[in-house]
Amino acid sequence: MSEKENRTPVSVLTGFLGSGKTTLLNRILSENHGKRIAVIENEFGEIGVDNDLVIGAEEEIFEMNNGCICCTVRGDLIRILSNLLKRKGSFDYILIETTGMADPGPVAQTFFMDDELRDALALDGVITLVDAKHVILHIDDSDEVKEQIAFADIILLNKTDLVSEGEIDRLEERLRIMNSAATIYRTKDANIDIQKILNIGGFDLDRALEVDPKFMEPEYPFEWGGLFEMKKGYYNFILNQGPDPAMNINLQKANESTDSGITKTIEKAVLAFSDDPINLESGAIIEPGDDLISIDLQQKKNEYILKIPSDGSYVLYTEHHPDEFASIFTDASENKVDPVVTREFKPDHEHDEDVTSVGINTAGDLDLEKFQKWLSDLLKNKGQDIFRMKGVLSFADSANRYVFQGVHMLFDGQEDRPWKEGERSNSLIFIGRNLDRKTLSEGFRLCLT
Amino acid sequence: MLNVNPSKLKRDTIKFQSEFEFNDYIIDLAWSPCGRQIAAVTVAGQVFLVDTDKSLRACEPIGNHKFGCNSVSWNPHASQFSTAGHDSKVFIWDPSARSKFLELDAGGDWVSNVAYNPCRKQLASAASRTIKIWNDDHDLIYESSNHSSSIADIGWNPDGSGLAVAAYNGITLHIPHKQRQPRKYEWKGSSLALSWSPDAKYIATGEQDSTVHFWRVKSGADAQMWGFPTKVLQLSWSMDGRWLATGGGNSVCLWDCSGKGPEGRRPKEYKAHSNKITNLAFQPDGPFLVSADLDNSLVVWEPLKHNKIVGGCLLSSPASSITWSKNGLLAVGQRNGKLSIFQIKTTL
Numbered sequence: 001m002s003e004k005e006n007r008t009p010v011s012v013l014t015g016f017l018g019s020g021k022t023t024l025l026n027r028i029l030s031e032n033h034g035k036r037i038a039v040i041e042n043e044f045g046e047i048g049v050d051n052d053l054v055i056g057a058e059e060e061i062f063e064m065n066n067g068c069i070c071c072t073v074r075g076d077l078i079r080i081l082s083n084l085l086k087r088k089g090s091f092d093y094i095l096i097e098t099t100g101m102a103d104p105g106p107v108a109q110t111f112f113m114d115d116e117l118r119d120a121l122a123l124d125g126v127i128t129l130v131d132a133k134h135v136i137l138h139i140d141d142s143d144e145v146k147e148q149i150a151f152a153d154i155i156l157l158n159k160t161d162l163v164s165e166g167e168i169d170r171l172e173e174r175l176r177i178m179n180s181a182a183t184i185y186r187t188k189d190a191n192i193d194i195q196k197i198l199n200i201g202g203f204d205l206d207r208a209l210e211v212d213p214k215f216m217e218p219e220y221p222f223e224w225g226g227l228f229e230m231k232k233g234y235y236n237f238i239l240n241q242g243p244d245p246a247m248n249i250n251l252q253k254a255n256e257s258t259d260s261g262i263t264k265t266i267e268k269a270v271l272a273f274s275d276d277p278i279n280l281e282s283g284a285i286i287e288p289g290d291d292l293i294s295i296d297l298q299q300k301k302n303e304y305i306l307k308i309p310s311d312g313s314y315v316l317y318t319e320h321h322p323d324e325f326a327s328i329f330t331d332a333s334e335n336k337v338d339p340v341v342t343r344e345f346k347p348d349h350e351h352d353e354d355v356t357s358v359g360i361n362t363a364g365d366l367d368l369e370k371f372q373k374w375l376s377d378l379l380k381n382k383g384q385d386i387f388r389m390k391g392v393l394s395f396a397d398s399a400n401r402y403v404f405q406g407v408h409m410l411f412d413g414q415e416d417r418p419w420k421e422g423e424r425s426n427s428l429i430f431i432g433r434n435l436d437r438k439t440l441s442e443g444f445r446l447c448l449t
Numbered sequence: 450m451l452n453v454n455p456s457k458l459k460r461d462t463i464k465f466q467s468e469f470e471f472n473d474y475i476i477d478l479a480w481s482p483c484g485r486q487i488a489a490v491t492v493a494g495q496v497f498l499v500d501t502d503k504s505l506r507a508c509e510p511i512g513n514h515k516f517g518c519n520s521v522s523w524n525p526h527a528s529q530f531s532t533a534g535h536d537s538k539v540f541i542w543d544p545s546a547r548s549k550f551l552e553l554d555a556g557g558d559w560v561s562n563v564a565y566n567p568c569r570k571q572l573a574s575a576a577s578r579t580i581k582i583w584n585d586d587h588d589l590i591y592e593s594s595n596h597s598s599s600i601a602d603i604g605w606n607p608d609g610s611g612l613a614v615a616a617y618n619g620i621t622l623h624i625p626h627k628q629r630q631p632r633k634y635e636w637k638g639s640s641l642a643l644s645w646s647p648d649a650k651y652i653a654t655g656e657q658d659s660t661v662h663f664w665r666v667k668s669g670a671d672a673q674m675w676g677f678p679t680k681v682l683q684l685s686w687s688m689d690g691r692w693l694a695t696g697g698g699n700s701v702c703l704w705d706c707s708g709k710g711p712e713g714r715r716p717k718e719y720k721a722h723s724n725k726i727t728n729l730a731f732q733p734d735g736p737f738l739v740s741a742d743l744d745n746s747l748v749v750w751e752p753l754k755h756n757k758i759v760g761g762c763l764l765s766s767p768a769s770s771i772t773w774s775k776n777g778l779l780a781v782g783q784r785n786g787k788l789s790i791f792q793i794k795t796t797l
Contacts, residue, residue: 008499047621056558058599060599060617062617062638062639063637063658064637064639064657064658069657073657075598075599075617075639075657076599078657079559079599079601081493084518086474086476086492086769086784087474087517088473088474088492088493114657114678114680114740115678115679115725116679116680283538330463346772
C-alpha cells in the first residue's frame, strides 16, 4: 500500500480545440506552485516553460489482439512516462494534454493496464475544458465531446463571458445529467485556482459524496405542470401537431391555488404516470382524477374537452412541454385561459441523453462475494458502455472504507481509513452510455447482507 | 529480497572486480570488442567511457545528448561507438580521443536505438517511426518509415543480412542491401522488445499485452505464449539458439525452441526473485544466465544443469542494464548510476 501512496499524480487535460487548454496549461506552469511539473503534449500550443519539462508526442493508440476497447492504451504515453520515471529526482506532477479529438478512454486505461506505470503513477483526475459558447454545436453528434465530458473529474465551463447566464445554467444542467460526479467550475480565460484542479485525488470520494444530492435528484415522468383556476363546466385543450404522435397527461384536483398546489399533487401525478394510459382521440372528454391519459396528437389540430366538476384549482401534468404543440387553453366561450403557476420538471428523457450518470446511495453492508460476482458480470456485459465508475463501499467484514474507481472494465480499489461512528454507507456512481438506473440499483441492493 | 539466503550462495561464482559512479540512471551499456572498455549512457543524456579494470568513484562524462539518451552500440569493426539521444541525433565517438567526432541526423526527435551490424560495416538508427542505415563512411544507404508507431526496438540478423524493427503491429524486417519492400510479421499488438535467436531461425518479441511472440523468420509462422504477469521487456537467447529466457514477472522462464519449437511445451521455470525481474542476460559464449530484480538482487544461474541459484549478490539499487563481455565479465548498470563489473566463473 505504501507504494501506492508514493505514486506521482497525473492529471489529464482534455477539451476541444479552442476550449482553452493551452491557456490553462500556461496558467498552471507560470504559477508559483513550487512543483516540478512534466507536461506531455499531443497538441502543440505555445507554452512558456522555465523549470518544467515539456515533451511533445504524437498520439499512438495501441489496440490489443483480443479487440476489446478496454485494452486499448496509449503507446506514446507509456514510452514517454516510462522514460520520465527513470529520471533523477523525478517529477512532483505530470500533466498530459490530449488533442481536441482524443478519446480519454485509452489515456485513462494506460494507467491501469501498464504494470510499470500503475505502480509508479496515480491518475489524479481528468480535467475537461468546455467552450461554453461552442460546445452546443458538437455535443449532440460528437462522441469525443460526450466522452470527454463523461470521463471528467473536473469540468471547466470556460469562456462564460461569451454567453448569457441562462445559457450557462442550461448547459451546466445538461453536463450534470451526463456526468453527475464531476465538479463543475465556470471560468473566463481558464482562470481557476490551481489548488482546485490539481492533486484532487481521483480516489477522494468525499468529493463525490458532496455532490450526492444532485445525482440523486429525482427525475419525473412529466416535463410540465400548470395550475389553473377553473369554474365548474367545460374547457378546451387545443394542441397542434408536434414532435410526438401522442402524449401522456394527468389532471389533478389541487386544494391550493399557489405553487404549493403543484407541490402537493406531484406525488399523485407520479403515481398516475406509472399506470398504463387510457388512449383517447381528439374530441374526447377528460376528467380530473388518477387516470393516466394518452392523448392522440396526429391531427393537424387536436381538441380535447376538460370536464370540471366543481370550481377550484386544478393541475395539468403533461409528458412534454405544451409549447412543443403550440397548445392553448380556452373556456367554453373560447376565451384563452392562462395557468396561474407553472413548473418545469427535470424529465427522465430530456435530450434523450445517451451518456448519463447513475448514482446509488444506500445504507447497509455489502457481502463481498455477492458484490464481486455482480460487478464482474456487470463489467463483462456492460464494460464497454461504462466509461467511469467510482465509489465508497461498506463491506460487512471490514472496519475500513473501501474506495474504488474504474475505467471501462478496469477496476482499481483499496481499503482506506476506518469508518467513523454512524458513517457507514455505500455510495457509488456509474457514468456511461445507455445505463439503466433501475437494473443497476436493484442489482446493487441484492449484494447487501 | 531473494527467496534464498544470500550468505549461503557460493561467493566464488560471482567475483566483484570494479565499480564506477555515474550518478544517473544507466540506461544502456556496451563493451568494447576487446572487453577492456565500456561505453555507458544515462537517462539524462550523459555519455561515459571507462576502462573496466580500474574502479572510479566519480567519473566525468565525455559528452552528452541534450534532453536525454537511449542507446549505445560499439562498432565491432572499428574503434568507435555511437549513441542515440532525444535530440534527434546519433553521435559517433572516438574512444582514443574520448570525444565525439560526428553527428548524424536520425530523422526524428526521439532516437530510441543505435545498433552496429555484427557482420557488415553498417550502423542502424531508429527515431520515431524512421530507421536509417549508414555505411562505413557514414553515408546514408537506406531509410524507411514503414512502421505503424514509434519504434520500440531494433535488432540485426546475426548474419548481418537484415534489420528487424519492433513496433505496434509486430515486426518489420528490412533487407537494406536489396532495397526492396520490407517483410512484415504482422499481428495486432504492440511489440516492445525483440531478440534474434543466434541461429537466426527465430525472432522473439516481448509484448505490451504480457505475452511473448515467436516468429519463425523463414516461414513467417508465429506462436504466442501467455501467462506472464506483466509486459515482457526481458528476452535473452542461449548461445546455441535452443533456449529463450524471458522475464515479465518474478520468474525466469526458459522456452525450448528445438525441433518443433516452443508451442505446446511447458517452459522451464526458475524461481528466486520475489519482485519483478528488471534484466536478464544469457552468457553469449558460456552456460550462465544472470537475472536481476527490483529488490536489488542479482542472481546467477546455470539453467541447463539445474534450477538452483549458483551465485548472486545484492546491488545498491535495482539493475537497469546488464551486458556480458566475451571474456566472462559482466557489466551491471544500476538505477542509482553505479556500474559494477563482475567476473563470473564456473565453480568446477
